[in-house]
Amino acid sequence: MKIEHIKVLVSRPSRNFVTLKIITDSGIYGLGDATVNGREMAVVAYLKEHVVPCLLGRDPHQIEDIWQYLYKGAYWRRGPITMAAIAAVDMALWDIKGKIAGLPVYQLLGGKSRKGITAYAHANGATIDETLENLGKFIKQGFKAVRLQCAIPGLEDTYGTLGKKKDYFELQSDRPLPPEQLWSTSKYMNFITELFKQARAEYGYDIQLVHDVHSRLTPIESAQLGKLLEPYKLMFLEDASPADNQDGYQIIRNHTTTPLAIGEIFNTVWDAKDLITNQTIDYLRIAATHGGGITPLKKISDFAAMYNIRMAPHGAPDLSPICHAAHAHFNIWAPNFGVQEFIGFGTEALNKVFSHPLSFDNGYILLEDKPGLGVDYNEEEALKYEYKRSYLPVTRLEDGTLWYW
Ligand code: GCO
Ligand code: MG
Numbered sequence: 001m002k003i004e005h006i007k008v009l010v011s012r013p014s015r016n017f018v019t020l021k022i023i024t025d026s027g028i029y030g031l032g033d034a035t036v037n038g039r040e041m042a043v044v045a046y047l048k049e050h051v052v053p054c055l056l057g058r059d060p061h062q063i064e065d066i067w068q069y070l071y072k073g074a075y076w077r078r079g080p081i082t083m084a085a086i087a088a089v090d091m092a093l094w095d096i097k098g099k100i101a102g103l104p105v106y107q108l109l110g111g112k113s114r115k116g117i118t119a120y121a122h123a124n125g126a127t128i129d130e131t132l133e134n135l136g137k138f139i140k141q142g143f144k145a146v147r148l149q150c151a152i153p154g155l156e157d158t159y160g161t162l163g164k165k166k167d168y169f170e171l172q173s174d175r176p177l178p179p180e181q182l183w184s185t186s187k188y189m190n191f192i193t194e195l196f197k198q199a200r201a202e203y204g205y206d207i208q209l210v211h212d213v214h215s216r217l218t219p220i221e222s223a224q225l226g227k228l229l230e231p232y233k234l235m236f237l238e239d240a241s242p243a244d245n246q247d248g249y250q251i252i253r254n255h256t257t258t259p260l261a262i263g264e265i266f267n268t269v270w271d272a273k274d275l276i277t278n279q280t281i282d283y284l285r286i287a288a289t290h291g292g293g294i295t296p297l298k299k300i301s302d303f304a305a306m307y308n309i310r311m312a313p314h315g316a317p318d319l320s321p322i323c324h325a326a327h328a329h330f331n332i333w334a335p336n337f338g339v340q341e342f343i344g345f346g347t348e349a350l351n352k353v354f355s356h357p358l359s360f361d362n363g364y365i366l367l368e369d370k371p372g373l374g375v376d377y378n379e380e381e382a383l384k385y386e387y388k389r390s391y392l393p394v395t396r397l398e399d400g401t402l403w404y405w
Contacts, residue, residue, distance in 0.1 A: 001026055001100075003060050006052045008034075008044050011382035013349035016040045016390065017320040019377055020047060020088035022096065024060050030095030031375055032088030033289045033326070036080050037318035038392045046085045050074070055089065061100075063093045067295050083267040083292045090293025091326050091373065098372035104357075105329040105373055109298060116364025117331045119315075119342035120145035120210050120235075124162050127151070128195050132202055142362035145208035145235055145339055150195045152188050157181045157393070159214045159405070178391035183216055183403050189225060196232035208235035208339075210261075215239045215404040216395075219248035226256030235339065236261040236283050236312070242404060243271070249280035261285055264314035268292060269300045279307050283338050287314040288326040301334050310338030317343055321354040325373045328358055332367055340365060353382045 007021040018034040034043045051070060058066060070086045071077060098105045106112060121138040123146050125131030131150040138146045149160030159181075192211070199209060211234060217225060222240035229237065236259040241248050243262050252260060263285035266272055275281045284304050288297050301311050311334050313327045331337045342365060345351065345358065357374030359366045368374060395405040 001028075001060055003055050003058050006055060007379075008047045008052065009377065009379065009382060010040065010044060010387045011353055012385040012387050013353040013382070014347040014385075015318060016387055017353075018043050018047075018084075018088070019320060019322065019382075020092055021377065022055070022060065022089070022092040024096060028096055028099050030060070030092035030099070030372065031322050031377055032091035032095070032293070033320040033322040034084045034088035035289060035318060035320050035323075036084045037316075038390060039081065040387065041389075042081045043084045043088075046081050047088065051085050051089065060093055060096045063090065063097065063295060066090075066093060067293065071292065078268050078270070080265070080267055080290055084289055087289045087291065087293035090295050091288065091322060094294050094326075095372040095375075102371050104367070104369050104371065105294070105326070106333045106367070109294075109329065109333040112332050113335050114332060114337070116361070116366050117328060117337070117340050118144055119340045119360070119363060119365050120147055120208070122147045122149065122160070122341075122343050124149045124160055125151070126162055128198055130162070131195060132199055135199060135203060135207070139203060139207055143207070144363040145210060147210040147212060147238075147341070148195055148199060149212060150192070152184075152191050154187050155182050155184060158188075159216075160212055175391075176389075179393045181393050181395050181405065182398060183395045184398050185217060185221060188216070189221070189228075192225070193228045193232070196229055196234070200232050205233060209233075210235050210238060210339075212238040213240045215242045217241050219251035222252045223255035226252060226258035226260070229258050230256060234258055238262065238285070239264070243275060246272075246274035246278075246280075249275055250278060253278075253280045259283065261312055264290070264316075266291060269296065269303065272300070272304075276304050276307050276309055279309070281309060283310050283312040285312050285314045285341075287319055287323060288330065289319050289323040290314070294326055294330060297330055298334075301330075301336060305336035310336045312338040313340060315341030315343070317346060321346065321350070321356040321358075322373060322375045322377075324358060325356050325367075325375045328365055328367045329373065331365075349385060353378050353385070
């Protein structure tokens with residue numbers, strides 16, 4: 001069997017997605033997600049100019065060798081653009097292998113380790129009351145875990161809260177340049193613990209709670225926050241500080257027992273190696289799309305398991321349904337799976353372009369048995385939604401200093 005033809009497809013059914021379609025000479029094809037939010041066309045160029053020409057004529061069964069060829073063989077290793085391109089190829093090849101075998105990808109990984117995939121929803125709000133009302137709705141729907149984000153008084157457009165459009169995931173701006181948002185660590189620190197205090201007072205301790213700091217604190221500030229939140233027993237505190245310097249997490253760890261999660265912008269195991277071996281985190285959030293695909297995800301997860309770290313792949317809606325399906329196959333297998341971020345199955349437009357094998361029941365994501373990843377892409381429908389350049393916001397401190405968004 002040979003790879004005969006490859007398509008790099010771009011569509012914007014509510015937001016931009018880059019999809020790779022690898023077609024074999026037998027007619028069997030596989031799909032991969034190559035979306036990097038706000039940098040979509042960089043991946044398209046990398047795929048078209050540097051990756052696709054090297055794949056034509058190759059045996060699609062050789063997933064590992066092709067991965068090594070694109071990673072080691074490129075000399076220029078790592079980085080989100082390169083790794084998203086490799087990830088798309090890797091996912092598409094697993095999809096093809098599953099279709100040839102007539103088995104869902106999770107069977108090729110080692111089979112099911114659980115019945116369903118525990119998911120955490122997002123309860124957001126402009127006020128604590130609004131956030132808690134949304135938390136209540138999710139508890140009623142059966143969620144076992146929920147992320148809480150709330151607007152910080154005095155800071156417009158706080159990350160992860162309901163903005164004017166009442167849809168905080170409308171992170172792709174309509175403006176021609178990145179929008180700017182304000183941040184104040186003291187305003188945040190003086191307010192945020194109240195959200196968790198009230199959540200526990202109202203709903204008790206059965207529901208698992210998560211919070212995303214979005215990398216806005218220094219390690220010692222994160223340590224302080226972790227300590228303040230200890231009475232409210234979070235499942236984890238996400239992206240408390242950036243981990244460009246992985247040693248920083250040692251500082252956080254030395255001061256608090258609040259569990260820590262990080263990894264949504266990680267691209268390879270090297271971004272997390274020290275965090276793993278020093279056991280300074282509890283959950284690793286690397287995504288299949290941004291971490292080079294299913295092949296490295298499995299290796300990283302086995303490595304992390306040796307240090308009692310569980311997997312909680314990034315699940316924002318700027319990952320396409322192909323990545324969400326890849327995560328579902330991975331999650332249902334991974335012995336050290338922790339939890340999956342989940343904010344629904346997308347808009348009507350999205351569901352017309354992508355069909356997927358996922359459903360939701362009582363707090364669990366369920367995966368229908370279909371060969372491969374079980375996702376399909378309607379190319380004709382996709383043409384209706386043209387790509388539009390858009391950016392993630394940037395953040396500044398109140399004095400104008402550029403900060404982490
Ligand atoms: C999350 C993430 C997202 C990212 C977004 C960037 O925890 O879901 O932090 O909100 O910011 O996916 O493209
Ligand atoms: Mg996050």
